[in-house]
Amino acid sequence: MKRVIRMLAALTMALGVTGCTSVSYYAQSLEGHAQIMAARQNVGKLIRDPSTPEALRAKLTSAAAIRQFATDELALPDNSSYRSYVDIHRDAVTWAVFAAPQFSLAPMTWCFPVFGCVPYRGYFSRKSATETAVDLQRQGLDVYVSGVTAYSTLGWSSDPLLSTMLRQDDTYLASVVFHELAHQRLYVDGDSAFNEAFAVAVETSGVRKWLRAAGNSAGLRRYEADRRRSADFLRLIARTREELAQVYGSPRPPEQMAAAKAATIDRLRVRYRQMRDRRWAGYRGYDAWFASPINNAKLAATSVYGEQVPVFLHLYDLCSGDYPRFYAAVRRIGDLPKASRAEALKAVDSCK
Numbered sequence: 001m002k003r004v005i006r007m008l009a010a011l012t013m014a015l016g017v018t019g020c021t022s023v024s025y026y027a028q029s030l031e032g033h034a035q036i037m038a039a040r041q042n043v044g045k046l047i048r049d050p051s052t053p054e055a056l057r058a059k060l061t062s063a064a065a066i067r068q069f070a071t072d073e074l075a076l077p078d079n080s081s082y083r084s085y086v087d088i089h090r091d092a093v094t095w096a097v098f099a100a101p102q103f104s105l106a107p108m109t110w111c112f113p114v115f116g117c118v119p120y121r122g123y124f125s126r127k128s129a130t131e132t133a134v135d136l137q138r139q140g141l142d143v144y145v146s147g148v149t150a151y152s153t154l155g156w157s158s159d160p161l162l163s164t165m166l167r168q169d170d171t172y173l174a175s176v177v178f179h180e181l182a183h184q185r186l187y188v189d190g191d192s193a194f195n196e197a198f199a200v201a202v203e204t205s206g207v208r209k210w211l212r213a214a215g216n217s218a219g220l221r222r223y224e225a226d227r228r229r230s231a232d233f234l235r236l237i238a239r240t241r242e243e244l245a246q247v248y249g250s251p252r253p254p255e256q257m258a259a260a261k262a263a264t265i266d267r268l269r270v271r272y273r274q275m276r277d278r279r280w281a282g283y284r285g286y287d288a289w290f291a292s293p294i295n296n297a298k299l300a301a302t303s304v305y306g307e308q309v310p311v312f313l314h315l316y317d318l319c320s321g322d323y324p325r326f327y328a329a330v331r332r333i334g335d336l337p338k339a340s341r342a343e344a345l346k347a348v349d350s351c352k
Contacts, residue, residue, distance in 0.1 A: 032124025
């Protein structure tokens with residue numbers, strides 16, 4: 001704990017941070033991460049340990065193979081990340097707080113060392129996340145809080161496998177490992193949409209390759225069905241965002257704008273139910289998302305993780321599925337100024 005305090009003090013002085021809120025935020029981040037790092041256990045040793053529960057051993061054996069596949073086949077970093085394990089004894093490792101103005105789809109951003117500016121604040125405590133959300137709501141902002149199953153330190157430390165990453169099937173585990181290692185492979189400060197779309201593209205192409213290599217045709221069919229539903233969902237969200245942008249750009253008084261906003265979100269729910277019951281044959285995997293409140297912050301958080309993915313997958317195909325070439329092409333685009341970067345993504349037509 002003293003090391004955490006010293007790290008916080010050094011970080012605070014380096015950043016010129018002032019105010020109790022800023023100091024306490026960095027303190028909880030450093031303390032939460034340090035606690036996880038201190039609890040790491042080597043995956044190989046756990047697999048060999050006869051006292052390890054059989055279900056956990058099986059999961060860790062799969063995780064070790066997935067981790068090696070990431071390096072050997074996807075050209076992702078060959079380091080000590082995801083070669084250790086921590087049981088965090090809770091449903092999420094962190095909670096992300098997103099916020100946006102009442103009549104705007106542009107999310108608030110916060111700037112941090114190393115990671116640059118991002119459209120959320122992350123907390124290792126649900127209570128702290130909730131308190132921050134309440135404070136932002138008091139300022140008149142739309143707020144959304146989401147539990148997170150994994151996070152990346154971008155290679156600054158050896159990120160472990162977490163118990164939250166092992167609660168679903170191996171396809172989900174592979175997707176998380178590939179996604180988080182992609183952030184270590186390439187990260188552009190201050191452009192969350194770019195970073196997340198790139199990581200999702202690596203995750204998607206990587207899972208497809210991993211399932212094919214395993215000869216898991218049934219798993220691949222399930223995964224492709226999930227991807228199609230995800231694309232349908234994102235198109236639904238994009239349509240609603242376009243409608244809300246028209247509402248917010250109109251000269252209506254606040255009361256009428258609020259009513260139009262509510263009506264637009266109601267239409268989103270109706271469209272979802274129609275899509276679920278007809279196109280998806282009753283698949284209810286997104287019911288929980290639609291059952292909870294929907295606002296600008298939630299819509300903004302969703303768009304960060306999906307809108308640019310098709311462009312990155314197209315670039316991957318243009319690079320003939322060659323990951324080093326793909327990463328080099330993405331790096332060239334990422335090195336452009338942000339405005340030029342967005343234009344370059346729209347105009348992608350080769351791997352150069």
